[in-house]
Amino acid sequence: MSIDWDAIYKKLPTGKDQKAERKEMFMMFDPNGNGILSLAECDKAMRDVICLDELFDAKPAIMRAWQIAKNCTKSKRPDGHGDDYIEFREFKFFLCALRQYFEYFVAFSRVDADDDRRINLEEFTSAKELMEKWVGPIADAEAEFAAIDLNEGGVVLFDEFCKWAITKALDLDDDDDAEMGENTQEKMEKLGTD
Secondary structure (H helix, E strand, O other): OOHHHHHHHOOOOHHHHHHHHHHHHHHHHHHOOOEEEOOHHHHHHHHHHHOOHHOOOOOHHHHHHHHHOOOOOOOOOOOOOHHHHHHHHHHHHHHHHHHHHHHHHHHHHHOOOOOOOOOEEHHHHOOOHHHHHHOOOOOOOHHHHHHHHHOOOOOEOOOHHHHHHHHHHOOOOOOOOOOOOHHHHHHHHHHHHH
16 A cells, blocks of 8 residues: 555644635535534535545544544533534544554555454564564564454454554654644543553
């Protein structure tokens, strides 16, 4: 899977000086104009607003980013709906989280040799050398696999992989190394490993 990381970074306005661009993008994500974004609206916007097939096809990354972003702040909306959706003040965090979870999705996909959206022990041990480039030494691949497999289902699911990737500070060797900012990284670590 060859990824144009520069194109992705340019499509996600996360910089301090890009608030106006984020506001405009948020309004395009929010076709009904109610000021909150559902998962369906964010998913559709990957195709219609951001226009990157790689992101649109990464449904697990979109879902994880949406889940973590909607929970990153307490809503002040009087209608009580804000905590179940993404508000504008959470949108930058959503875009940063999307970029990070997309990196995890790419890593996960590179290990998931049979593309069944699960990593079995054989796939994990076969990819040990590759993963060590991203997370550092893995002393015992079988023990590491067992530690990641939180539900003890015999396979590593994407959400389990993400929790591990966050604690290991996974960094693909071919990505753009976009800076998330210290506050965003702290929130990812706190919310993404719960």
